[in-house]
Amino acid sequence: MDRIFTNSNRGPLAGIAGTEDMDPDSYEYTVRSLIDDAVSYEESDLSPNRETSQRYYYGLEPSLDGREVLDLTGDPPVEDEDTIGRSTVVSTDVKDTVMSILPSLMRIFGGTEHALEFSPTSSETSEVAMFATEYVRKVIWSDNPGFSILYGVFKDALTVRYGAVEWDTDNTPEITERTFTSLTRNQMGMLLEEAASLNPEVVSWNGNATTPEGEQTAENVVIRYIKVKPKTIITPIPPEDFRISRNAKSVKTADIVGYECYIRASEVIEEGYDKEFVKSKSGTVNTWSEEKWLRNPGFGADFSLSDHVRYGSFYVRADKDGDGINELRHIVTIGDDYEIVKDELVDRVRIALFTPDYTPHTAIGDSAADLVMDIQKINTNLLRAGFDSLSQSIFPRVAFNQLTTNIDDMLDDSVGGPIRVNGNPMESIYPIPNQQVAQAAFDAKMQMDGVRQMRTGISEASKGLDPRALQSTNVVGVEAVLTGAQERIELIALVFAHGGMKDLYEGLLQEIVDNAPNRAEVVKMRGKWTEINPSLFDANLSVEVNPALGKGSDQARLMILNEVRQTQMAVVEKFGMGNGVVGPQELRNTIVDMLTINGIRNHTRYFRELTEEQVQVMETAPQEPTPEMVVAKATMEEVRSKTAMAVNKSKQKDAEIEQASLDKEKDRDLKRDEITIDAFLKLTEIASDGILASAEADAATETSVTPRNVDG
Secondary structure: OOOEOOOOOOOOHHHOOOOOOOOOOOHHHHHHHHHHHHHHHHHHHHHHHHHHHHHHHOOOOOOEOOEOOOOOOOOOOOOOOOOOOOOOOOOOHHHHHHHHHHHHHHHHHHOOOOOEEEEOOOHHHHHHHHHHHHHHHHHHHHHOOHHHHHHHHHHHHHHHOOEEEEEEEEOOOEEEEEEEOOEEHHHHHHHHHHOHHHOOEEEEEEEEEEOOOOOEEEEEEEEEEEEOOOEEEEEEEOOOOEEEOOOOOOOOOOOEEEEEEEEEHHHHHHOOOOHHHHHHHOEEEEOOOHHHHHHOOOOOOOOEEEEEEEEEEEEEEEOOOOOOOOEEEEEEEEOOOOEEEEEEEOOOOOEEEEOOEOOOOOOOOEOHHHHHHHHHHHHHHHHHHHHHHHHHHHOOOEEEOOOOEOHHHHHOOOOOOOOOEOOOHHHHEEEOOOOOOHHHHHHHHHHHHHHHHHHHOOOOOOOOOOHHHHOOOOHHHHHHHHHHHHHHHHHHHHHHHHHHHHHHHHHHHHHHHHHOOOOOEEEEEOOEEEEEOHHHOOOOOEEEEOOOOOOOOHHHHHHHHHHHHHHHHHHHHHHOOOOOOOOHHHHHHHHHHHHHHOOOOOHHHOOOOOOHHHHHHHHHOOOOOOHHHHHHHHHHHHHHHHHHHHHHHHHHHHHHHHHHHHHHHHHHHHHHHHHHHHHHHHHHHHHHHHHHHHHHHHHHHHHOOOOOOOOO
């Protein structure tokens, strides 16, 4: 829906048709009072600030001596005697600052690493939270033009203080028709039965024929299919259309928040409103405003739209049932008198507001333009002074005697043109000395650029382009320079994440749960096709912001990932793929992250997606020895062989030594035995000799004694 709104310079509530006789305590009067206050706040405060910021962004301010550098028709101003020969250059500090911040923001929120995630409430909801995060991200970046939406919202916020988006569910049916030829009754019945969920309808058929089997067929059958699939849509709200109460502290708690615009009457009728009523509120309107003209010069002051109606969509906190408690209601108004055509009770606001520099106790903060508009004014004046000084150096002012000098030659500023004089030229022409201030002006501008860098954090070093900041500096020093320069951008990213992005994630999850059909669908999650049922998500999941959002430079991330990869490879080489710590999927994730940082998004061009079966096969497959492992194994075998030979030789030598020792011991024992035997023999011989001598002595004694008479 194209929203077009122009400042109408409306007066107080009493100027709105149909409010003169209203009871000030009535519900209708309260609603219209809130709308009027929001419109008044927009026209008196927000709109003038936006227009000033936009003029600075597009280089139309500061003007020369209060004159517009470029008028609203797109033509340069007519020069007068005060501006002829003066420089009209404008420094574009506001635009340079905004365009320097945007790339980092888009990389932070559009990268593969999640800037925001849903937090599980228990171990059982961990997988649900992961699926919810992936699905909401898919809704933003795949189902909707996420890049264009966020780019526009961030640019609005950085330039004019705020950007806003709304979301809703589109239940518009998709109608398709297909033509079939030569269908029998049975075939047609099967087609209608198979597509029963799409509400098939036979639109037409013509021609009848008979098959050789005698069965009747229909030619050129047209079947219409109606597919109803709720689609969550995200729509950016132009800043000039946005409305919010002046005392609002946030979108969720504001007394009124919404938008109003001019749209074609047919679009309002398509939403189901009475045709005659809508036509009575429509007409030809002039939609010109300076903001739209700055964005698109085609919206000139003479451009008007016919058959358009004023359309408003507001979330209002008001007491309709009279219980003294304000309820949150969604109200739709049509016409310049804000006639309410829709009023329903709702549970949440479907709008997210982004502001880059949060101001406490107010919904709308400051922009990046607010930080540098005064610097742009100073730099512009310095540049003009410097260029004017250079111009006077090239074309210096001279005094001449008009009686002795040709005036036409003096007024001719062509390079090398001759000047005709009568008499001595030194007496007829006198150059007026010019004080050179160009270099001083340019030096002063460099000082102001330093002030801008301190305010915004945007510098050449933060973009990695300043060789003076990085020359002769080690890696740690370079990273310190880049990190310090990027802290302001990281802060803006965190403000966006904790503000508008968090509200957007929470709102989209609730919208999906409330409107998704209760059936499973197959979607691609983290490179894998997964069957999920979005209607079963927990709508109360809280959103957590990545605490390391935008932290560090790409070079630092690559260095860390490279160290991770080396550690992973060391684990795999030592323990194999089935080590339980690092597997094929973890290795692929590391490489994919490195490719993404280097700007290569088509990962499957280099590394295929892995299925669970493939991962299991790779982890259980026997590990193939690497050349280093083969060499190490051969070296180990050689060492083992040499060690075994040395051990055998040592054992053999020990055995020989032991055998020799045994032989010596045996010889000693033998000799000792021989000596013992010899001694024993000698002793035996001596003893024998003694016994024999004693026996002989006894025998001699017995012979000398008288024999005794035995008998008597």
